[in-house]
Amino acid sequence: MPPSKLSPPDEPTTSTDSFRNIPLLNILREPDRREFLEELTEAHYGKGDYIFRQGDPAEYFHIVKQGTVKCVKSSPEGKECTLKVLMPGDLFCCEAAVFDGSPHPGTAQPMGDVSVLRLSKKAYFDLLRKNPDAAIEVIKYLGARLNEVQEQAKILALDRADQRLASLLVNLAERTGVKESQGFRLGVRLTRQDMANMVGVTTETVIRIMARFKKLRLVSGNAARLVVRDLAHLKHMAVAKPS
Amino acid sequence: MPPSKLSPPDEPTTSTDSFRNIPLLNILREPDRREFLEELTEAHYGKGDYIFRQGDPAEYFHIVKQGTVKCVKSSPEGKECTLKVLMPGDLFCCEAAVFDGSPHPGTAQPMGDVSVLRLSKKAYFDLLRKNPDAAIEVIKYLGARLNEVQEQAKILALDRADQRLASLLVNLAERTGVKESQGFRLGVRLTRQDMANMVGVTTETVIRIMARFKKLRLVSGNAARLVVRDLAHLKHMAVAKPS
């Protein structure tokens, strides 16, 4: 079941901008830590693959090298919820899952072509044991993620659909957006369905709200090319009373 | 603004059952790590106090010793959301907040009388740098918390009010409940308002749903004494289609 195509464990240096400055990797690159760097393997995935699925046993610690990965949880009834879009440099499965034997609490799937660096459970554990610096980086990362999800939970608990969607757009624009004449073009392909899964509403609701946003010139485009035109307004909308 | 009454940094050994077995503390208790144990100070709080507030600078790493603490986030408009009820043994502010200078992303307030162990930012950092075991414990804890919040986010995103409430009751019964003839009595005082803040609905909605649950003999009692009578049924209800 595991990955698909595996490239040789090549020195991970030829990469994207956003990938250059990963504290954890910089630590690994220091002279006396090469042993771990050599344990890092690279795996490639494409549309339709799974990096791992909810319920699978956790065997690797991962770092996104190129592309974006979405973390999805599904409920018994088959409904799905996308918890996070990981970008190059993001770590995943740093968590408990990799220590105790528990299975993956969610699914990781590539959004387009993706390459990922992996470290076996054992090597990861050794790394942390022998390199406090590395452990501290992981703690920082996990802490940041925890805050992030808590913020997200707050939004899900308290905000209306349009506010949640506004928050999402702001977030993605800031994290993946590239400046254009018209605003920020998102660096991810994102259907209304995807958005619906991220903010916990139905596709129809997202379509209606996006239509409204479009009319207000806050956004434009579709899945293939989504542009956030008025970030400030969306930001305000995310925290404001009704409409 | 900080704490209220501070007891002498007394050897933290006289504690609750659930407090006996904290991996992180056991590590601190090992002979050569006494230096950190001595840095631990104990602080007491009562109803109405704040351990820290959203926006305050983060200065300490904390461990709950006795009592329960709730983590709350509030939105600009004044609405509140309770993200987590911490029990003895729970760590808080392990997170990024303690490293970079960012302020607390939420408020921590005691539910009744509480005592908390604290370690200064600096000592905490030293501890992690010098003791990989400690760092790994923190990683495990953060990982578990991250999974927890993600599960919670999924519930908030996908489930109806009654399902969310059922999940909450199951969760609290399992974590704080004490077996009684009628079922599990919750170890926390919990008003309908509190529950509302935890599942992201209004107090009225919780009242109505609880009334229904009461009629179905799933629960009984009120804030002061809440008993979960039919755990299995509630568990099922948390994942089932309408009613």
Next chain:
DNA sequence: CCGGAAACATGACATTTGTCATATTATTCT
């Protein structure tokens, strides 16, 4: 460049949840 599948769109209607007003019952404080 054509055909099928996604993605996007819209309306009518049902359901869920929120809002506000007003009681009633418990708890707490003195």
Next chain:
DNA sequence: AGAATAATATGACAAATGTCATGTTTCCGG
């Protein structure tokens, strides 16, 4: 014990969102 306050309760109505049905547009593989 009695007053004040907090917690629980209930109804009528409004607003937000889901559901289903159906149609149009866009995208993609052969």
